[in-house]
Amino acid sequence: SSDLDRLCSHINEKIDIIKNTLSLRNCGRDPALTTVLDKIGNEIIAVHQLLNQLESEVQYHEQTNISLKELCDSLEEDFKDVEHLK
Amino acid sequence: TLKDDVNILLDKARLESQESIGFMKATKLLMK
């Protein structure tokens, strides 16, 4: 029955996409809708730029993790030296 | 909206980066 559920959700998902696309069908005739579309287009560009910034932040975090791990390893070496000294 | 979510996550990521810089500086200082 899970296969059948998955099949049904797959078909329903496609029907939803078609409904969305149908709603766009008449947008060329309605100037108000065209304006909305232009705004969406601009917003998408803005979100793309934000995602680029977010991506570089994520890369920075991943780089910081590497440095922190190196720092931790060297600190653990220091601890072993102090322990040996003791 | 998605744009607000991205902005919130971006601010959070930047804040955590600042905190990590401070943490690393403090660690290195004490290791000397």
Added chain:
Amino acid sequence: MEAEVDKLELMFQKADSDLDCIQYKLEYEIKINHPDSSGKKNPVTLLKELSAIKSRYQTLHARLSTAALEQKETKSRICATLNKTMTMIQELQKQSDLELSPLTEEEKAAAEHFK
């Protein structure tokens, strides 16, 4: 029974390809009626770009959460190691009566950071 299941499967496959065909025709019609003009994209392209940025956001969100978790673990390892190292150094100081230079203000602040 087997024949019934096969028949049902064929019906689902046909429904699936019919839906694909409808979607394709709709998109084609919209692209013809609203060709991409300067800086303005047709609605179908916008719809696709919208789902693309949503999934890119989810991917980046997941990567950031993973990185933040790793960072938290490494930081707590560093705190633990630093604290036990400093404790041991103080014990050594007592044992050897060796007077080390007192912590500078900056170092005290850093030590506080870890406490």
